[in-house]
Amino acid sequence: MADADDTIEILGLTYPRRDFLIYGSVGLGAAGVALVAWPFIDSMNPAADQRALATKKVDISAIEEGQAITVMWQGKPVFIRHRTASDIEEAENTPLSQLKDPQTDAERVKPGHEQWLIVVGICTHLGCIPLGQKPGDPKGDFNGWFCPCHGSHYDTSARARKGPAPRNLAVPPYEFLDDQTIQIG
């Protein structure tokens, strides 16, 4: 057995040999545990098939002005609303200073397609689906959507205006294939 009084020199400093061995083994052991833990932790993340950014084509030609539809994309509801002129005006004329998560309406729609608002229909508070898609639904104080779970109100650009929701409804990646069809994802 090595003598406990042995020392070792690292970068000009002297350490007891035993300390060096103990800290070295513990450190290496900890690194090993972390390396082995990672596959277990990562196995819980969404799997490759879930992750595959499935794209979805939607024909929007049948949605009348003032109406909205909900489609599923990646297991999430996506709201597609055909906004009226007054909806758009309201959204564009809201001063940014009144917003919790300041974003202009133009940042949330595609140029030339201002009548189409496409957002992920998941309340940014705790994930409920806000009401306002169907004609009889409450639309909240700002004529957009209302989340019944804890009372969040969204405006005609689906921006958070009142209640606990901290952020605007997310805009998913999408593009117009032509004037009638969009592709989400």
Place this chain on the structure above:
Amino acid sequence: MSTYTPPQWNNKYVSWFDKRLPAITLMHKHLIVYPTPRNINYWWCFGVASAMALVIMLLTGIFLAMYYVADTRLAFDSVERIMRDVNYGWLLRYLHMNGASLFFILVYIHMFRGLYFGSFKAPREVLWWIGVTILFLMIMTAFMGYVLPWGNMSFWGATVITSLATAIPGIGQPLVEWIWGAHSVDQPTLNRFFAWHYLFPIIIAALAFVHMWALHEVKSGNPLGIDIKGPRDTIPFHPYHTVKDLYFLTIVLIFFSYFVFFSPNFFAEADNYVPANPLLTPPHIVPEWYFLPFYAILRAVDSKLGGVLLMLASILVLYIMPYLDRSPVRSGSFRPLFRWAFWIFVADCLFLGWLGAQLAEEPYITLIRIATVIYFAYFFVVLPLLNKYEKPDPLPDSISEPVTSRA
């Protein structure tokens, strides 16, 4: 305290075994001659009753798991099949459903007992911390169990509660997707919740043994809150507590049976008999009754992160109880002002529970804020001030003294 001398086992097989694994001596020491304060009352029976509830949950759960299917397309129907077709399936499920409520009733009373009689004070801090940890695990277990039947309240409860994680700045979104194993509550979520719902109660059972280990090291407290001073203050566990506990457990089982057999859906939500619909949030999401006070506190502030932190704090604060209530007098019975504060606190917890079931609108929001302030004030203002200014009543000299002097 007298030291323990193990008995000589006369039966030669018992003796042979005990020499190799002293399990019989261990049971003798901890279940037969174990000294208990002679004055402990029925509030001290809620611990053993909680243990019985845990056994009921483990047993019924394991049998339910033989039929339950953790697949989003089949889960709801598999539970309905348990209810309609499986022999006594209705009984297993109603025992398990109502057993969760029973478990929380018993554990909450057990904890209020501890808060009143100062059971968290030295030398019982570690015992108390293990208890709070068990409460945490119970909350998670019950939450995940409620998701399994995949009713609409299961689905939306799971969505709202897991989304609490998104309040954490930066890592919130990746964290919640890691918990879900998907981009929303979905098949991987249900599957892993079933795995954890099976695992956690086993960890709870293990911690319950550690809880007992700590208890038997420091011994039970008692309603007078004074230490055991000698054999005159104690009685052996058997037959006194074995009989008393069995009597109490019978009463608890009668109470439990009323709900299981005559009102099995008393604690249930009608929306959970509707299959999960990822496109339709129920108009009013309410958690099970035992989460309501915490759910109310979640909604006390108009900030997502703030609400989540407050809710966590409302449970975490229990861990530091030994440092908040530093009065050397353990028992509330000798603290005239504390008694008032304590019962106001209990009423406030019940009020928060009621508020948690109301819609998120006025006047409830304001009432929730007031009740939340009272909740935290009890811990951080009232208790420290009481320790400073309260003059406790005189304590008796020993546990046996009031009894022997009255005789």
